[in-house]
Amino acid sequence: MTAWLLLITVLAALVLLDGFAGFYSVERHGPGKLTGALLAVGLVIASPRLGGRALPVAACALAFVSLCLSFLLHLTMWASSQAMGFAEPAALVWLLLLVARRGKPSWAAAAVPVLFLAVVVRPVSVDVRQSTTIMALLFALAAVTAFGIGLGTRLLLVDRRRQAAALRLEQRTEFARDLHDFVAHHVTGIVVQAQGAQVMADRRPELVPPALQRIEQAGSEALTSMRHMVGMLRDADGEVALTPLAGIGEVRSLVEEFSAVGGARARLDLEGTFDDLPVEVTTTAHRVVMEALTNVRKHAHGCTEVRVCVGRSGDRITVRVSDDGRPRHVSQSGFGLKGLDERVGLIGGSVQAGPVTGGGWGVEATLPVSTAGVVA
Known part of the structure; x- marks a missing residue:
């Protein structure tokens, strides 16, 4: 003004x-x-x-x-x-x-x-004449300068709008991945519990109502996650913020919920301090554990124990999830591990998955504590 x-x-x-x-x-x-x-x-x-x-x-x-x-x-x-x-x-x-x-x-x-x-x-x-020609040249210089400033500002604003649109698209894509992973995790748990309830219906009918309650709870959590993320995806006018959807504290809840469903028993080992971690790191660590546990439910036949280890060493966070089951055939066209690899790569980390010594399957992700210099 x-x-x-x-x-x-x-x-x-x-x-x-x-x-x-x-x-x-x-x-x-x-x-x-x-x-x-x-x-x-x-x-x-x-x-x-x-x-x-x-x-x-x-x-x-x-x-x-x-x-x-x-x-x-x-x-x-x-x-x-x-x-x-x-x-x-x-x-x-x-x-x-x-x-x-x-x-x-x-x-x-x-x-x-x-x-x-x-x-x-x-x-x-x-x-x-000389004086008027000089003045005309000065006016022309002023006009060219003004045009250059105006055009440069216009291009800068266009570039900023393009970057903002690309960021919003990237964030919406990220939320779509979140939607897939959260819902897949809950739905897989619902399927496993429903299958268990069918088996228990004839042998121990008194265990069916608690199983149905757990199925209802998992379904409610899936719907809540879906409403939250779809609402953000529909917000076409406002900025979509990267919110801290989950952290290290929620990893413990994931492991406890996995054990509560029945079947394999999950154990969590935490090494180091995690209070000062960036949101991108804690959310990605939560995603690694969730995807790995979901794959255990889907593909680990005869699994009795799952070990989840999250440790911090210097400027790196290591997340390791391993089971003692026999891996079933895994389709290479799925979005789980592929999306997990993309998500970890966004913050400059790496992820590996494969058989572990002594049998079973393992997923290990290495995440940088600082993501300031990472270009997403």
């Missing part, structure tokens, strides 16, 4: 300066030059309220009026040097900057040449 008031003050001072210099005192054409200057300053004042189409149209019309006045001065003031003036060219230069910065491309392309011509022609409209 202060810069805007300063600009208006400078233009008003230039109008007064031109008047004191006698640029508006020429008989017949003085009032016309004063009117042109006031129109130019008035359009600058009104420019913030003009849109991307109205601004270049109004600026082009003003520049055309200025060219007509220059042509009229050329016809009737052969021996005079009173074609000069600074208020009108200064206002036209500012309008040139604004048109290049925020005018619609098609309209700006038509307005910019007319504005440039109106700025440069006025000094030499009456007589072409």
